Amino acid sequence: MSRITRVQLFVTCLVDAFAPRTGLAVVDLLERLGLEVECPDGLTCCGQPQLNGGFAMEAAALARRTVDLLTVDDAPVIVPSGSCTDMIVHQYPRLLADDARYAERARQLASRCYELSQFLVDVLGLEVVDARGTGHVAYHASCHGLRGLGVRRQPEQLLDGVDGLTRVPLSEADVCCGFGGLFAVKMPGVSGAMLQRKLDAIEASGADTIVVTDLSCGLHIAGGLRRRGSRVRVVHLADVLGAEP
Amino acid sequence: MSQAPAFDRRAAAAAADAKLGEALRFTTGRLQAGRAAALAELPDADALRDHARRVRAHTLRHLGRYLDQFAVQVEALGGTVHWATTAADAVAVVVEIATRRAARLVVKSKSMLSEEIELNHALEQAGIRVVETDLGEFIVQLARDRPSHIITPIVHWTREDVAVLFRQRLGAAEQDVADIPAMTAFARRLLRREFLAADIGVSGVNFGVASTGSIVTVTNEGNGRLTTTTPPLHVALMGIERIVPTVDDLEVMLRLLARSATGQKLSVYTNIVTGPRRDGEVDGPRELHVVLVDNGRSTLLAGELAEILYCIRCGACLNICPVYQRVGGHTYDSVYPGPLGSVLTPGLHGLAAAPDLPQASTLCGACRDVCPVRIDIPRMLVALRTSSVQQGLGPGWIRLGVKAHAWLASRPRAYRAALRAVGVASAPLARQGWMARLPWPLSGWTAHRDFPAPARRPFSALWAERRRAR
Amino acid sequence: MNTTERERMRAALDRASAAGFLPEAAAPHPGRFVQAADTVAPAVLIERFAHELESLAGHVHRAPDVEAAVAIVKRIADDHGTRSFLAWRDDDLVREASSSLERDGLVQKPQNVALAGPERVSSLAEIGTCALGITGADFGLADTGSVVLGCGPGRGRLASLLPPVHVVMIRLERIVASLAHALAADPTLASRGSNLVVITGPSRTADIEFTLSRGVHGPREIHVVVVG
Known part of the structure; x- marks a missing residue:
């Protein structure tokens, strides 16, 4: 691969609406690494909630417009979410396979779309990112990033390289937190029970901060911790790495 | 709330049973660990x-x-x-x-x-x-x-x-x-x-x-x-x-x-x-x-759920499933519980016989990971959900909400306006950026956790501002 | 066989198999699985066999010759206060042990179960009283600690099933690395008789509270006497 100088950033709808500062942290981080960052106008939602809810037609419509917006430029696409990345990388090509106008572009987009930590470690080949932090952190491995993309080692390695941070193990770190998109409102009883088990594990870990690479799980866990009155915070990996040394 | 599906009502009762929870945790934990060790060797x-x-x-x-x-x-x-x-x-x-x-x-x-x-x-x-x-x-x-x-x-x-x-x-x-x-x-x-x-x-x-x-x-x-x-x-x-x-x-x-x-x-x-x-x-x-x-197997074999017939009935998908672990087998009200059953039962007997089962999953993919023959259960759960939508099963509010969201998400201007409107509407309900109680249908969420209030200004606005400043 | 029912099901199946989405079904049958490396080196077959079976609470006894093997079987029979036993008739090792036990006054019960009628029930009841079953084995499997028993004339299924203690006599050279090796060495193994059983440790259950207990329906104890 020729040297990458420019990237496109798809912050995702959740970062856009709920955590704009995380989006800026991603921009800062990438710019600090010498990359030119572009955020294409008009990006909204990748369509995963529609797809997983069984609304394939609606999902395909959102997939098509996202493909349109991200194939104007052929720079790599960075997404600070394993779940949305998995949607673009694995589901778009399937969803649009029979669409003559989009099938090839969807495959092409899939081949240059990366989750943030995956991009930093596997594509750029970074071992550490210059950043500073304090306290004890634990990493929660979100499902789609972990099982769809193999993201776990990368964020853990990057966290281990942050000055002043101590990473502690989290038991059942790879077990789902119970979010599951619409699942959390369709099946609140099950979802709530799964969340409680996750929160128990978090509180037992001794971490003061939980780091996620998916804001969806992050907001779910944070909402649960807040309800419990816990002092444990939840942050996105970009929030940690974006903090300059 | 009574709108909760039958599966979820049984699940909530099962999850509240501490003795059952302990038994499930112990047994599924031991079986999972046994499997992992045996496969590693x-x-x-x-x-x-x-x-x-x-x-x-x-x-x-x-x-x-x-x-x-x-x-x-x-x-x-x-x-x-x-x-x-x-x-x-x-x-x-x-x-x-x-x-x-x-x-x-x-x-x-x-x-x-x-x-x-x-x-x-x-x-x-x-x-x-x-x-x-x-x-x-x-x-x-x-x-x-x-x-x-x-x-x-x-x-x-x-x-x-x-x-x-x-x-x-x-x-x-x-x-x-x-x-x-x-x-x-x-x-x-x-x-x-x-x-x-x-x-x-x-x-x-x-x-x-x-x-x-x-x-x-x-x-x-x-x-x-x-x-x-x-x-x-x-x-x-x-x-x-x-x-x-x-x-x-x-x-x-x-x-x-x-x-x-x-x-x-x-x-x-x-x-x-x-x-x-x-x-x-x-x-x-x-x-x-x-x-x-x-x-019912030949009907299953003819469609997009045929892969579930690869199953050799080891039960590993039950043991690894975070839903099964919390709610146990009876919650599924099906001869075959767990992820396997959530595909097999509606596949054999029709969605009407088990409308909740394909919904009873976060699609976390752990079942696919442990399956000895790598059956893609999440794919088939989504396929069943798609059939469910096509057959008009499931609550109307979800249909309405998802379609409205998709409509807005295809129209960035309207999308931003809606986001702003939600921000304004939710501001009085929020304390320190979180809401503790929301009306139905989000009451399911706030029963167990706070809901985040949208940021006052979304990333798109901050980004536009930053770009202008340069 | 009900031909119409069969025809109907077969027609439906052929239509279904052709129509369904079956990932990876386009390829031909993949043939025999070829292992990258042998699971167990030949030099350590017996050690591995003993290790695996003992880890399941099975007992492995080594005997340099037939005489020593018979002595071991006699000791096991003694330890359990055995008065009657059930044994394979056509296995030379087992015959030696049976004769010796009979000389000591133990009663060998007939293996034969009548096909029908009251004789069937009474022969089962008779066999059911035996405290010890002695069999040979076609193979021992080192990687799992299993013994492979094919039934046939003189080689009943019940000797390894009804008595609470099961003794297997096997020659050292019959211990192979794995079930795959046994099948490769003896391709008709599985279907030569009406029953083949691969036994891996004593009967057990963990149904109640995932707590192990042994001897639920089959033998509580298994002893393998390896000769050579």
């Missing part, structure tokens, strides 16, 4: 799983041919093969065999298929006593309960529960129920008498081997062997997808089955029956009947 485990998957795929593509071959072999050995399209057909075959021989006592080794076709009830209606002989299934039958796991059916029972049951229903003495070995020995004595007196043994089938006509049952207790040995007649109930082409293929499946199920390298008894007792042999039944049951 197995040379070439990944290649073996890929191989097994290809064998299953190939077999199902040529299922008719392999069933023919199997049936010809069984009959050449002097067995009888019955083809049953529906559950009712299968039940009728077995009842007919039993009544024609004036059978009074049937012993059974564990068969999920017999639960699926509700065989026991039909035999009892015909005046025949049926005794389940797997210890767990025996307890389930005695208590008129239902199994809650496909491998460990009474994971939801404690030793005290069993002791009370044995005392009340079987007149067990104190020393018979003093501890688990004593209860096991008590059941052994009681069931041994039934084995020796039984007129018919009914077994399930883990695998049928096409090239030899062999029937394979795998058990740890030995009840599978007794059921297929002591009675003069053996009836094997076999789902049509249980076929493997050759004995070598069988060996591959065996290498994966017990390791994936319990972490054992092999189950204690791998029992291979090839025809009825032969001339000169000293024991074993003189009559063998194999009932090949479709009951």
